[in-house]
Amino acid sequence: MPVNSILGVFAKSPIKPLQEHIDKVHECASILVPFFEATVKQDWDEAVALRKQIRKAEQQADIQKREIRLQLPGGLFMPVERTDLLELVTQQDKIANKAKDISGRVIGRNMVIPSELQELFFAYLNRCLDAVYMAKEAVNELDDLLETGFRGRELDLVEKMIHKLDNIEADTDDIQIQLRRQLFALESELNPVDVMFLYKIIEWVGDLADLAERAGSRLELMLARV
Amino acid sequence: MVDVLVTNGPWLIAFAAAFGFLMAWGIGANDVANAMGTSVGSNAITIKQAIVIAMIFEFAGAYLAGGEVTSTIRKGIIDSSYFVDVPELLVYGMIGSLLAAGIWLVVASALGWPVSTTHSIIGAIIGFAAVGVGTDAVAWGKVAGIVGSWIVTPAISGFIAFLLFQSVQKLIFDTDNPLANAKRYVPFYMALAGFIMSLVTITKGLKHVGVKFDTHEAYILSLAIAAIVGVIGKVIIGRLKMSESADKTTHFGNVERVFAVLMVVTACCMAFAHGSNDVANAIGPLAAVVSVVQHGGEITKKAELVWWILPLGAVGIVMGLAIFGKRVMQTIGKNITHLTPSRGFAAELAAATTVVIASGTGLPISTTQTLVGAVLGVGMARGIAAINLGVVRNIVVSWVVTLPAGAALSILFFYIIKGIMS
Numbered sequence: 001m002p003v004n005s006i007l008g009v010f011a012k013s014p015i016k017p018l019q020e021h022i023d024k025v026h027e028c029a030s031i032l033v034p035f036f037e038a039t040v041k042q043d044w045d046e047a048v049a050l051r052k053q054i055r056k057a058e059q060q061a062d063i064q065k066r067e068i069r070l071q072l073p074g075g076l077f078m079p080v081e082r083t084d085l086l087e088l089v090t091q092q093d094k095i096a097n098k099a100k101d102i103s104g105r106v107i108g109r110n111m112v113i114p115s116e117l118q119e120l121f122f123a124y125l126n127r128c129l130d131a132v133y134m135a136k137e138a139v140n141e142l143d144d145l146l147e148t149g150f151r152g153r154e155l156d157l158v159e160k161m162i163h164k165l166d167n168i169e170a171d172t173d174d175i176q177i178q179l180r181r182q183l184f185a186l187e188s189e190l191n192p193v194d195v196m197f198l199y200k201i202i203e204w205v206g207d208l209a210d211l212a213e214r215a216g217s218r219l220e221l222m223l224a225r226v
Numbered sequence: 227m228v229d230v231l232v233t234n235g236p237w238l239i240a241f242a243a244a245f246g247f248l249m250a251w252g253i254g255a256n257d258v259a260n261a262m263g264t265s266v267g268s269n270a271i272t273i274k275q276a277i278v279i280a281m282i283f284e285f286a287g288a289y290l291a292g293g294e295v296t297s298t299i300r301k302g303i304i305d306s307s308y309f310v311d312v313p314e315l316l317v318y319g320m321i322g323s324l325l326a327a328g329i330w331l332v333v334a335s336a337l338g339w340p341v342s343t344t345h346s347i348i349g350a351i352i353g354f355a356a357v358g359v360g361t362d363a364v365a366w367g368k369v370a371g372i373v374g375s376w377i378v379t380p381a382i383s384g385f386i387a388f389l390l391f392q393s394v395q396k397l398i399f400d401t402d403n404p405l406a407n408a409k410r411y412v413p414f415y416m417a418l419a420g421f422i423m424s425l426v427t428i429t430k431g432l433k434h435v436g437v438k439f440d441t442h443e444a445y446i447l448s449l450a451i452a453a454i455v456g457v458i459g460k461v462i463i464g465r466l467k468m469s470e471s472a473d474k475t476t477h478f479g480n481v482e483r484v485f486a487v488l489m490v491v492t493a494c495c496m497a498f499a500h501g502s503n504d505v506a507n508a509i510g511p512l513a514a515v516v517s518v519v520q521h522g523g524e525i526t527k528k529a530e531l532v533w534w535i536l537p538l539g540a541v542g543i544v545m546g547l548a549i550f551g552k553r554v555m556q557t558i559g560k561n562i563t564h565l566t567p568s569r570g571f572a573a574e575l576a577a578a579t580t581v582v583i584a585s586g587t588g589l590p591i592s593t594t595q596t597l598v599g600a601v602l603g604v605g606m607a608r609g610i611a612a613i614n615l616g617v618v619r620n621i622v623v624s625w626v627v628t629l630p631a632g633a634a635l636s637i638l639f640f641y642i643i644k645g646i647m648s
Contacts, residue, residue: 013611079608152400
């Protein structure tokens, strides 16, 4: 029996799925740590299995992204701009795509991070993932933001988080410079094509932090218009 | 022609009473989802509790405060001077209107259209008067006022909801310790709800029960009741067991639990307001029929409500609630609305306040409309994650469609009854 009531007025909130999406994205990017650990151990079976996990998480994130887009029909009245929400989802999703690209490239070329670089590389990877985690935390504040009507203390908290995210991203840039320097010093001993791809991988891992920061700025824009 | 009324008087009254009861039943069945839905949907109260609250307070509202709007339905929409020579037409028309509105409500409920009971009865009365008697017989000025109120009241309700929710944000959510502030301020919101409800009852309702207060006494008494409600609320909130895990995820979870207590009060308020406002839709025409028949066809300027009319309407609404309401509530309970008690309370209290204020002016307003207005108001205060404007549009369209539908049906029944009687 259809209910003739005004309850149909309340559309499904897009905020929860958005949070679930970034959680999935973060989960996907986090697999990169065990993945690279497997590669430096030359354990390619393990690496391929982890690569599969990354791909699966990325696909799930894609499905969630699509659902969010379908859940936002034109006639919704929301406290935030619809376009901003969609942009944020797109931005979040790019992080997962990037993680998938990195793992695919590494598997495809059986790349191993040279032992001299390993320590710094893992520090770098973890710092980039910190940025993704920070973006996740900021997006997860959205429901509390809604609770307070996107104003006041809660808003300040999110602004601080986004500021922190920017700082983390700046950190990753610094580490990236060091990492490139170290690689440059090693270049003569390595296969030139490998070196090219190593530079590529370093850049892509850095992109994780860049994309996380961009998601943060999207969030900031969304809140600025509120 | 008047002897028609004299010879068939008891029959006419019996039919009017039966159709009035049907209409009241339809109101109870149709509007229960709107009046109680927000409370059930936000999980503040269970379905059982909702039914019990609705029964008690709808009855109380209908019986204690339902007399005021009745006169507008009975006398305001039609220019009674046109019926002085043909009082039987007024009787036929009113009976036809009741049947038309009642049937329309049942049909709409079955199809799941959110119609307004107020719109259906007013459409029906305008219909039979304009076609059956002549367009001059309708007091178009009054009708314009009523239609105008359909635009004004949602706006007022939305405004009140907006202010209420903003105050909640400022006082409670946007503070260092939301929970402590919730415990401090929520009893005041409860007292406010209690105050509004008792004030309207005392000033508007108790006349026909034979109790009379002057304004001064009414205010003092209402304040006293409000204080009692607030104190009781404070005690209950004090007893709430809060989940100790004060981690980020349940940051506002405990606060919402405090609001859930408040929502029980506003649910009572809403049911009361609904009963007081909408019972008139069923008993207004019935009262008109009874008055004309009992005065032997004379249309009196001032007719007291006969004692059994209000209870009949009140019982009808409660019956509709009890029989039909349960199914409706269960459907609501299954559709998890994305509505927290803090939003639901603001919407309900604003709608209820608007209804009782407007009932005081005697205008028949639509409860559904005030509630939709209130929901939009909370949305404007950025309190609701997503409002489906498409659904809002459909609701508005169904209101507009209801007027001609009610009119067409009532014209049909009017001619049928006229044919049978002559």
